[in-house]
Amino acid sequence: MRGNQPLHIPVRTIMTPGPVEVDPRVRQAMSHSILGQFDPAFTSIMNETMQLLREVLQTKNEWAFPIDGTSRAGIEAMLCSVIEEGDKVLIPCFGRFGYLLKEITERCGAEVTIIEKEWGQVFEPEEIIRALKKEQPKILAMVHGDTSTGRMQPLQEIGKACRELDILFIVDAVATVGGTDVKTDEWFIDGLITGTQKCLSVPSGMAPLTYNERVENILKERKSIEQGLITERSEVNVKRRIKSNYFDLSQLQDYWSPARLNHHTEATAMLYGLNEGLKLILEEGLEQRFERHRVNEQALVAGIKAMGLTLFGDEASKMPTVTCISIPAGVNGEQVRRMLLDEFGIEIASSFGPLAGKIWRIGTMGYSCQKRNVLLTLGALEAVLIASGVSVHRGEAVQAALSYYSEALKEERAVL
Known part of the structure; x- marks a missing residue:
């Protein structure tokens, strides 16, 4: 029986595709005193973190903030906030995490079409573009770098095609941001999700994401429907509601906006760590x-x-x-x-x-x-x-x- 012995953690050299070792400066930052989530000192850190994220994610989007939870929390927040029941979604799968996107989108009520590649290969951009023209989905959701196979999918031509075809482009860049080039704006990515526990070298527990006005317009429309449900509970409007409260980007956006509308209690120490981790990336x-x-x-x-x-x-x-x-x-x-x-x-x-x-x-x-x-x-x-x-x-x-x-x-x- 351990009794009251202190916690003992063995020393490891972690060479997995995540989690990874945490930079000592990040660990030190996470040991600071806890602030209240509406303390001006803390909201200042929130604002600074948003700006740091924009720089690391190479975007001018107004909205760039973390979801409290692992990378999957960020993926769910993005997908469940954008997908309405019956929406057509195309997902190219070349490893395990493409199938994760499929499961999440199906739970959102989407009509999902997948195209598959043998594990160890990726798609030629033209293969995906042909599928986009054939299926005409509302959303293309795909993984940038799939750690299950160690493969990375080129995105620039695909993003350009999505914009020309007026298709939303949602990208899981959990394993690539901070370790290789990810150009959110230049590649016409409408919504991008990453994670702290990989190339950002911060402990698992936050999922930074960003989205542009094309995604925000959908959030605004669904939010207005949600508010209208008080007096008009039509079957169509009920189906168009964002099913999750915790992962509702429209509510999270209000929390990260100057209005600071209460949504949840922010993970204070994790935000300290993310802030420091982003500064380390930009300093390098x-x-x-x-x-x-x-x-x-x-x-x-x-x-x-x-x-x-x-x-x-x-x-x-x-x-x-x-x-x-x-x-x-x-x-x-x-x-x-x-x-x-x-x-x-x-x-x-x-x-x-x-x-x-x-x-x-x-x-x-x-x-x-x-x-x-x-x-x-x-x-x-x-x-x-x-x-x-x-x-x-x-x-x-x-x-x-x-x-x-x-x-x-x-x-x-x-x-x-």
């Missing part, structure tokens, strides 16, 4: 941050290949924040993961659905995306595979990564 610089993620990913890939392991999926569409490795034949992937955790304190991930037991997934995200972590992970993985009887090219993985870092540094100095 977006381009510099994306380059850091790219360099560490490429060093990891060089080491994996030098070890004699095989990457999973089409490399042309690989996410720069997630590396998927095919588990060698005859190897128990879970035993390898457990030994990495028990002996080295390093956590990597397995996968889901058709890829369960077939691949490992290594994340290089946010604060976890460090040269030290990459080298430690490569050395530890090699050691565990050798102990498990797997034939690998001994001693080559870390050397290949070091060689890549050396060449990258030379290129950086040449540019400077």
